[in-house]
Amino acid sequence: MNRLAHILRLGFKELTSLRHDSVLLLFLFYAFTVAIYLPAAGSVIGVHHASVALVDEDHSPLSRQLAESLQPPEFQVPAALPYDQLDNVMDSGQYTFVINIPANFQSDLLAGRQPAVQVNVDATAMSQAFMGAGYISRIFQRELLNYANQADTASKAPALLTTRALFNTNLQGGWFLAVIQIVNNITILAIILTGTALLREREHGTLDHLLVLPLTALEIMLAKVWSNMLVVVLCTWISLEVIVKGVLGVPLAGSMGLFLMVTALYLFASTALGIFLATLARSTPQFGLLAIPVIIPMLLLSGGSTPLDSMPQWLQWVMQGSPSTHFVSLSAAILFRDAGVSVVWPDLLALATIGLLFFTIALARFRKSLAS
Template identity: 85%
Template structure:
């Protein structure tokens, strides 16, 4: 009970210290308002190494020809997918595009009918979905015209392509970008707030005062984690409600409560990382230099800016050790696809395991720094 009281009081001290730090408060305000709203208005879109699955119910020469027409570097080699796994694959975000070629597709085409090709697009993969759907449509139309023996681009198309973007029907670029900006800002603030809080106490000598009290390194560390976690979670909730949902008009379909719980779990891992970096640095400028090569890869390679499918396979495996990778996946699944625990539990479990490892390593390093 005494340990809990120590952790609570130390955390309140952290919140009081933050309340008097006008620079950090302004940075918090900027990070969860302007830094989210402005980038959401202009996203850069491109297609590279996009993941594709094909449900081939026709098994004809033409269906194989269409499958083989999707080539690198724009698309990966299409993966054969059974029809009954379509919804599950899209819900889990396994593929950016899932193409359904219906039964009797070639026969209907030869008979003069216009069979439909269904293109399912996971539009949360923002940088791929916008142009990728157009690319696939153009490629298929070209192949179908060639197969029908037509050479004029103005000729009547031998088949109709029915495109159905999921989770973002109007292909609004700012929707997903706004959420990713929140994810990125959470990563930055979690590391910066805890790291600077620890270094500020070291530089002001208050950390030495704490050491003469009946406090343990675990209590000091937990106090810093929960206080900064509380601040970021509250700012995240307000930003989602005011900036994302109200100002930008993004319809978040999933459970906001579940997302905030996942955010708190992610903060447990990332704040521990911030404390670890602070124990390596001797000053705030040095901490900034250490944080840059850690934060930037977490932002750029986590799957938010560019889907993991577009990265080399070895890099995809490496980034599975980063908590930001799983947090990006969880954010898209929960907020846009309305995924529940039954769908997101693998990423949730991985995030928990990474958080515990980061916390254990940071605690060991923190104890060592206090003893030196």
């Protein structure tokens, strides 16, 4: 009972220190509000609201039909453009796509002469240029087949491909990006909060005061883990309810309680990693330099930014030892696919095992640093 009381009181001490640290409080507020909303609402992956201009030299019903087929939210309403302005608007970057429909296009098509439509692409808008050109090609092919009464050719194909987008019907990239931003911020805060808290005590001399008390390294470490875990889990829950569901309107179908439990388990592993890095550093700036090469691979190679399947096989195996890899998988499965424990238990078991391993190593290193 004495140990539990020590851990509880030391944890309250950590919360009191955090309450008086205005910089960390401001960073917490930013990380779970602005840093979630801006990337999810502003950084859209794919084609969205792309600017289009149309040079219509044919002025036929077919050319008007092609222009009307480019609709929001993927494209803006095509702007009419004179032919002599085509090069100027492309040079100025005013439009991402400039489409030129030649004269006699409709009559040539009906005569079977296979006329060409020119699509000029500003490839400096990399993501929209690459995917948008494919979108326009498929949309125009569909419209031309329908117009030429050739839609029945699809029935002669050996197989029909039916595509269904599950859990995100409109393929809105902001939904997944909002959750990934929370995962990334949890990783950063878990490592930074615990590491800086330990180094702050060492630099201010309060760690020496703790050592003269009847406290063990395990009690000190558990106090830091549970206090920072409580803060981050609470901020995560508020951010999901207010920013992700309320402001961004992302429908989270899964169990919030299960996700917060998984978050706490992930924090157990990542806070232990933060303490381990703090025992290697002699000062807060040195801790920051040590944390950068650890945090960045955890964020970029966890499967949130790039799918694991697209990485080299050896790197996929290496990243299985990172808790962030399993946390990203668990977050998507629980929040979007409403997966239960019976489905995600392999990742849960892997995350718990990694957490215990990290905690054991960090505790051994922490005890060694206290003795030295």
